[in-house]
Amino acid sequence: MAGRRDRAKTEHYFDYSLLFIILFLVCFGLVMIYSASSYNANVEMKNEMYFLIHQGGAALAGIVAMFVVSMIPYHFWERFAVLGYFTSIVLIALVLTPLGVEVNGARRWLNLGISVQPAEIAKLAMILFLASMICKIGRNVRSLKGFVLILGAAGVVCVMVWKITDNMSSAIIIFGIAFLMLFVASPDYKRFIAIGAIGVAGAALVVFVVSQAASTEGMNFRFVRVLAWLNPEKYSSGTGFQTLQGLYAIGSGGIFGKGLGRSIQKLGYLPEEQNDMIFAVICEELGLFGAIAVILIFLLMIWRFMVIANNAPDLFGALLVVGVMGHIAIQVILNIAVVTNTIPNTGISLPFISYGGTSVLFLLIEMGLVMSVARRIQLKDV
Amino acid sequence: MERSKTFHRKKIVTIFLVCLLIFCGLAVRVVYLMVFQSEHYTQMAQELHQRERKIKAKRGRILDCNGNVLADNRTVCTISVIHNQIREPERVIEVLCRELGLSEETVRKRVEKVSSIEKIKSNVDKAIGDAIRAYKLEGVKVDEDYKRYYPYQELASKVLGFTGADNQGILALESYYEEYLQGEPGIILEMTDARGVELTEAGEDRVEPVSGDDLVLSMDMNIQQYATQLAVQVMKAKEAQSVSILVMRPDSGEILAMVDVPEYNLNDPFTLSDAMLQAWEEKAAEEESAAAEEKEADEGQETAARAMTEEEKQDLLNRMWRNACINDTYEPGSAFKIITASAALEEGVVTESDTFSCPGFIVVDDRKIRCAKVQGHGSETFVEGTMNSCNPVFITVGQRLGVDRYYDYFEQFGLKQKTGIDLPGEAGTIMHKKEDMGPVELATVSFGQSFQITPIQLATTVSSLINGGKRVTPHFGIKTVSEAGEVTKAFDWSAQKEILSEDTSRRLRAILFQVVENGGGKNGKVEGYSVGGKTATSETLPRGTGKYISSFLGFAPAEDPKVLALCIIRVPKGIYYGGQIAAPVVRQLFENILPYLEEKEEQKQEGTGQ
Numbered sequence: 001m002a003g004r005r006d007r008a009k010t011e012h013y014f015d016y017s018l019l020f021i022i023l024f025l026v027c028f029g030l031v032m033i034y035s036a037s038s039y040n041a042n043v044e045m046k047n048e049m050y051f052l053i054h055q056g057g058a059a060l061a062g063i064v065a066m067f068v069v070s071m072i073p074y075h076f077w078e079r080f081a082v083l084g085y086f087t088s089i090v091l092i093a094l095v096l097t098p099l100g101v102e103v104n105g106a107r108r109w110l111n112l113g114i115s116v117q118p119a120e121i122a123k124l125a126m127i128l129f130l131a132s133m134i135c136k137i138g139r140n141v142r143s144l145k146g147f148v149l150i151l152g153a154a155g156v157v158c159v160m161v162w163k164i165t166d167n168m169s170s171a172i173i174i175f176g177i178a179f180l181m182l183f184v185a186s187p188d189y190k191r192f193i194a195i196g197a198i199g200v201a202g203a204a205l206v207v208f209v210v211s212q213a214a215s216t217e218g219m220n221f222r223f224v225r226v227l228a229w230l231n232p233e234k235y236s237s238g239t240g241f242q243t244l245q246g247l248y249a250i251g252s253g254g255i256f257g258k259g260l261g262r263s264i265q266k267l268g269y270l271p272e273e274q275n276d277m278i279f280a281v282i283c284e285e286l287g288l289f290g291a292i293a294v295i296l297i298f299l300l301m302i303w304r305f306m307v308i309a310n311n312a313p314d315l316f317g318a319l320l321v322v323g324v325m326g327h328i329a330i331q332v333i334l335n336i337a338v339v340t341n342t343i344p345n346t347g348i349s350l351p352f353i354s355y356g357g358t359s360v361l362f363l364l365i366e367m368g369l370v371m372s373v374a375r376r377i378q379l380k381d382v
Numbered sequence: 383m384e385r386s387k388t389f390h391r392k393k394i395v396t397i398f399l400v401c402l403l404i405f406c407g408l409a410v411r412v413v414y415l416m417v418f419q420s421e422h423y424t425q426m427a428q429e430l431h432q433r434e435r436k437i438k439a440k441r442g443r444i445l446d447c448n449g450n451v452l453a454d455n456r457t458v459c460t461i462s463v464i465h466n467q468i469r470e471p472e473r474v475i476e477v478l479c480r481e482l483g484l485s486e487e488t489v490r491k492r493v494e495k496v497s498s499i500e501k502i503k504s505n506v507d508k509a510i511g512d513a514i515r516a517y518k519l520e521g522v523k524v525d526e527d528y529k530r531y532y533p534y535q536e537l538a539s540k541v542l543g544f545t546g547a548d549n550q551g552i553l554a555l556e557s558y559y560e561e562y563l564q565g566e567p568g569i570i571l572e573m574t575d576a577r578g579v580e581l582t583e584a585g586e587d588r589v590e591p592v593s594g595d596d597l598v599l600s601m602d603m604n605i606q607q608y609a610t611q612l613a614v615q616v617m618k619a620k621e622a623q624s625v626s627i628l629v630m631r632p633d634s635g636e637i638l639a640m641v642d643v644p645e646y647n648l649n650d651p652f653t654l655s656d657a658m659l660q661a662w663e664e665k666a667a668e669e670e671s672a673a674a675e676e677k678e679a680d681e682g683q684e685t686a687a688r689a690m691t692e693e694e695k696q697d698l699l700n701r702m703w704r705n706a707c708i709n710d711t712y713e714p715g716s717a718f719k720i721i722t723a724s725a726a727l728e729e730g731v732v733t734e735s736d737t738f739s740c741p742g743f744i745v746v747d748d749r750k751i752r753c754a755k756v757q758g759h760g761s762e763t764f765v766e767g768t769m770n771s772c773n774p775v776f777i778t779v780g781q782r783l784g785v786d787r788y789y790d791y792f793e794q795f796g797l798k799q800k801t802g803i804d805l806p807g808e809a810g811t812i813m814h815k816k817e818d819m820g821p822v823e824l825a826t827v828s829f830g831q832s833f834q835i836t837p838i839q840l841a842t843t844v845s846s847l848i849n850g851g852k853r854v855t856p857h858f859g860i861k862t863v864s865e866a867g868e869v870t871k872a873f874d875w876s877a878q879k880e881i882l883s884e885d886t887s888r889r890l891r892a893i894l895f896q897v898v899e900n901g902g903g904k905n906g907k908v909e910g911y912s913v914g915g916k917t918a919t920s921e922t923l924p925r926g927t928g929k930y931i932s933s934f935l936g937f938a939p940a941e942d943p944k945v946l947a948l949c950i951i952r953v954p955k956g957i958y959y960g961g962q963i964a965a966p967v968v969r970q971l972f973e974n975i976l977p978y979l980e981e982k983e984e985q986k987q988e989g990t991g992q
Contacts, residue, residue: 039575125884184393248430250415264431268576288416292409297403306398310391318390322397329401336408338414 010237015310018304022066024354026059026360028294029353037274037279037355038264051274051355058357062364070369070375074317077369081132083124086195091118094382108165119161119170120281124366126157126174127181127323133187135316141185150185152176168222169348173330180326184260184309191196222344229344233313242277243341245270249280250291250340257287261267276347279339294353298332308374317373324366327351432571432587433498433563433578438527439565441549442594442862443557444542444604447638448466453542453556453648454529459511460504465496466578468521471486478502479521481514489631498578504547505547507531527829532648538606539645541805541858552702555597555858558804561895562862562871565594584766595862596754605629605975609704613949617643618952619977626707626837627971628948631652632845632937635854635875636943640976642706651703654695658702659928661691676864708808711834714919714951716771716960717935718830718840722780724847725770725791728886731782734893744774746825751777754919769901771917773829780828796853797835803856804873811835831920841948844935848891848914851882891979901937904935905965908972914940915968917961924954929953934964938972945979947971 033055039049094100094110095118101109109115132148140146154175162171183192210223211230221239229238236244249265254259263284266273273281283291307323314319328351333351337343347355351363415423444453461482468474471493479490483505506514506525515524531547543554550564551557568591573581613625629639644657654662690698704710726732742758743750753759755775759766767775780788792798792813799963800808812834814823826832838856846853854875861872882890894914897903903915916935924927932954938945949967957963 011434045578180397184390184397187389247415248423248427250412251420252427253416254420254424255417264573264575265427265583267581269430274665283412283416288413289413291416294913295405295409295412299402302398302401307396309394315387315390318394324393329397333401333404333408336412340411342407342408342411 011368012375013379015304015308015371015374018308018367018371019373020300021064021301021304021373022364023149024061024353025301026171026364029360030056030059031260031278032276032278032282032353033355035261035265035285036278038327054354055360058361059364062361065361066364066368069157069365070371072372073376074320074369074372077128078132078316080131085129085157088122088125088162088336089160090122091116092157092164094118095165101140106166110165116368117356117358119165119167119174120356120362122157122161123174123177123327124362126154126177127248127320127327127366127369130154130178130181131174131319131323133299134181134319142187147182147186151178161253167347169334171350172334173327175325176330177326181323184322185315186317207218222346225344226376229341232341239345240255242271243345246280246339247302247341249277249284253284253291254288255288257283257285257290260285269342270382271348276335276354277339278354279336281349282353293335295332298328302329305370308370308377311377312373313376313378317376321373324370327366328363383488398520402492410934422717428656431573433574433580435499435523435525435570435572437525437570438549439567439569439591440528440593440865441530441545441565442563443596444563444600444841445596445598446606447599447860448602448604448679450603451533451683452538452601454531454533456531457508457526458504458529459506459514460525460535461502461511462499462501462505462525462528463493463502464521464523464580465493465580466521467580468493468519470519474519475854476520477517479513480760481510481914498574499523509941518623530666534603534607535647535649537603537610538601538640538647539648539651540642540703540707541601541640542648544648545702546650554705555599556807558596559859563594563597566592566718568592583917590797593865595864596798597862598639598860600631600860601858602639604639604978605989606641607637608974609641609947610645610734610970612645612970613641613643613965615756616848616949616951616963620670620951620956620963622951622955623857623953624706625952625967626950627967628707628837628841628945628949629975630841630845630856632849632854632943632946635842635845635856635857636860637858640705640707640858644702654698655702658698662694662698678823688726696706700802705805705807706950706952707837708805709835709836710933711809711812712952713774713831713834713920714840715830715918715933717844717916717918718932719768719771719776719828720844720847720890720894720916720935721791721795722776722788722795723764724785724790724795724886724890726779728791728882728890729787730964732764732779734763734765734889737826738764738767738772738775738778739766739775740770740772744777745780746777746812746821760923765896766901769897771897771902776828777825785816785824788824789819791910794828795843795847796878797839797843801836801838801856803838803842804859808838809836811839821857830918837948837950840935841946844937845943845946847882848887848894848937849948850884850888851880852876853881889938889949891943894937897941898936902961903934903936903965905961906934906972907968908938908976911938911972913969913972914943915965917965918959919958930958932958932960932962934960934968936965936968936972939975943973944983947977 016087030052034052037051041050042048091110098230099110100107101111101115104111110119122125122255133150134141138144156176158171162168164302207226211227213219224239226237228243232247237305245265249263249270263281265284267284268276282294302325305321309318309321309325312321331348331351334348336344349359350361405813424560440455443451445451463474475486475489475493479486484503488757489502492502502877508627510567512523516521528549530549541554543556544552545556569589569972571587575581590683609627613627626731627639627641627682644655646655685821739761740753740759742756743752751773754771759772761771762770762772766774798811798813814833823832843852844858857875859873862870864870895912895914898906898915899911904918906913915934918933920931922931931950931952933948933950934950937943949964951964954963
């Protein structure tokens with residue numbers, strides 16, 4: 001099974017491009033967090049380095065963890081797949097206990113000495129669990145039963161994340177990861193296209209119904225967000241406030257931006273400036289060029305994932321990389337779409353750049369996994 | 383160990399391609415927002431980030447015809463606080479209270495109010511502003527701006543008017559010529575963070591204010607000053623309620639002086655003048671005595687000297703600011719015989735040599751109307767009747783014209799319209815309706831009673847009748863001049879239509895010359911000059927209170943009038959005949975200003991000759 005000790009015989013691959021991209025994003029993220037948060041951190045905490053130090057610590061731990069994980073053959077983790085799956089379920093449930101921590105009205109964190117977000121752990125656990133499970137059921141994945149089984153296993157966690165931690169964004173991401181992994185594992189297209197079509201049609205229907213509503217009174221906040229998405233200036237003082245402030249930041253950046261550190265919107269106007277809305281600050285300070293550069297870097301990263309997944313020595317490794325790829329891609333797309341008001345507002349952070357210790361730590365562990373898979377690629381003529 | 387199959391690779395590539403597509407879509411969206419919507423959002427963001435502070439524009443000055451500055455600007459300061467920039471609120475409150483002399487409560491309320499910028503006090507002396515600036519208090523702003531300043535205090539107060547807290551013209555010329563005088567305020571735009579704290583490194587945008595244009599008046603400060611002196615003298619001597627003097631050029635309508643004493647201090651317009659306070663006390667005393675009488679019946683009601691209510695004070699202020707020359711109407715009395723004479727001469731119903739007989743009264747319908755001379759003037763020509771100011775003569779002349787023709791002339795002379803003077807609030811004529819005019823009304827109107835016009839209306843109409851018959855528009859404004867000295871606007875006051883023939887105008891001047899030379903207006907005679915004019919004395923309404931308005935209207939030179947003056951003395955004590963108390967005022971005025979005007983004319987001609 002695992003542990004092929006034939007390093008001496010074959011030359012192994014190390015994806016330096018990916019490593020460079022990761023390190024660049026982490027460092028760029030730290031610079032942007034410092035830029036976005038220092039003014040308010042100074043006003044509120046009298047310490048302009050507050051967010052930088054916290055994020056920097058997590059990033060450092062993450063990079064160490066990434067290298068450690070990349071050294072360990074990835075099949076080592078297969079035995080923990082089921083354990084990880086159930087652990088993440090337990091952790092999510094623990095949010096309901098007194099260990100749960102509420103921040104800004106949302107109960108999403110656990111206080112385990114350091115505060116962690118179970119949803120972030122669940123994403124990693126899900127990738128590992130599904131990769132292992134798909135490999136185990138083998139060809140059964142092609143049957144409807146296997147299809148339902150895999151989506152069901154992911155669905156349970158999604159519903160828990162959504163309902164218990166009231167975090168729909170993370171639920172969507174976990175579901176998306178499962179969907180993409182299953183898509184790769186199964187030779188079928190029709191099923192997936194059908195699910196995608198149903199999803200798009202459903203979303204369009206919701207938007208249509210909500211936009212026809214006469215009054216927002218008593219309406220679920222998610223529906224109000226849809227209205228604010230359609231017309232942020234009308235809801236500028238309430239639901240549309242964050243979106244509109246983000247648009248101000250993006251629009252006022254122009255082509256070349258105001259220059260690093262020169263954002264005005266971060267001075268208390270833009271909420272979540274070092275968090276979900278950090279892309280808006282990037283736009284304002286670095287302009288269109290900075291924004292496009294960030295998008296390109298992420299695209300490059302996903303391209304590297306594709307290359308690694310396609311050259312992975314086995315399906316398990318490939319699926320691991322596909323899961324990570326799905327995770328990053330979905331999160332980047334949703335975050336930029338939200339910030340540019342392309343879709344209704346929902347809280348999603350920008351991987352590696354947004355402030356969030358658990359997020360960056362687990363993202364880097366995922367990167368370690370991908371690098372571990374990459375190391376197993378044998379540079380031989382195929 | 384299961385190996386990846388080809389379809390796995392294909393699907394992975396599919397995922398990448400879908401991602402690529404979506405990323406491109408997002409990039410397009412970002413380009414749209416940052417290139418095509420950039421201007422829109424930049425502007426909206428800027429409105430959010432910038433705080434506006436207005437810089438007052440320097441208001442245009444008001445100058446007399448010789449270039450003397452009648453209304454000027456003085457540098458003052460506006461003190462404001464920026465809530466979020468205040469570090470030591472208690473010290474700020476303490477300093478501002480002490481320096482500005484405001485109550486702690488007022489200052490505290492404004493300092494503690496959460497607003498982007500809060501004005502504490504404007505029009506603060508520059509010295510105090512500098513003192514406050516010297517404390518270097520965080521969050522306290524001292525902005526310099528301008529305050530109106532009137533160097534001659536009371537001079538022409540009712541003509542110039544004054545400005546409000548924001549330097550906006552409130553009354554009279556300041557209000558009428560607001561659009562030229564006000565200029566355009568400038569703006570300081572400074573960037574702030576969301577809490578309103580100024581971002582010093584961002585700098586500030588300034589839109590410089592544009593100063594208002596100077597207004598040049600036809601008024602001559604020397605004449606205005608002298609006329610004011612005369613008015614004050616006669617008001618004191620006759621213990622009169624008020625005295626108005628109007629001096630204008632009959633040929634152009636330019637007003638050289640407009641006095642209405644008591645005047646008030648333009649630099650302190652919201653404080654009641656002594657005259658007004660005195661009037662108030664007298665009224666209060668009357669009320670008190672009336673109340674005392676009532677007290678007999680209703681014992682126990684204490685009505686000792688009560689305090690003035692806010693409303694009463696405002697009422698008194700309005701009275702103090704009123705310009706009786708244009709805002710109030712009165713019965714012109716015998717001076718109006720000039721109008722009756724003009725109409726009759728023009729219509730040809732009377733000639734200078736027509737003879738009349740005055741028995742001291744005349745019966746109209748069933749009413750007996752008395753002449754001022756009870757025993758009658760006996761037989762007299764029309765000229766003599768005018769010199770004697772004989773009521774029966776003018777009633778007869780009026781009857782010859784009849785209601786229709788009289789009324790037509792009244793309208794033709796422009797008496798039913800406002801004069802169109804460049805001062806706000808001109809009162810209209812109060813006249814009988816044509817269909818209500820019976821013989822009695824016609825008779826009384828003929829010698830200037832039973833209707834009311836403003837003094838400016840009388841002066842303007844007579845000016846127009848004696849200047850050859852062109853209706854003029856009385857005015858002060860000549861031109862506006864920019865700060866750089868360029869004429870930005872020259873006002874056009876050219877004469878309106880012909881209201882009287884040249885010939886009748888000439889004959890009228892000759893008759894009015896006789897009035898002053900040999901008749902009732904001889905107190906208006908000036909050595910070395912020919913003066914025309916007409917006296918008037920009218921009893922105030924209601925009749926029988928022994929209160930009179932005496933007036934004299936004079937012009938010189940009689941054959942080619944260059945200046946016309948009207949003096950009205952309201953409620954004098956003692957002798958109240960216009961010929962005896964008002965005519966000497968005009969005489970003194972003419973004695974002084976006729977040589978002065980001649981000299982000026984010569985200088986002007988020399989100036990243009992060179």
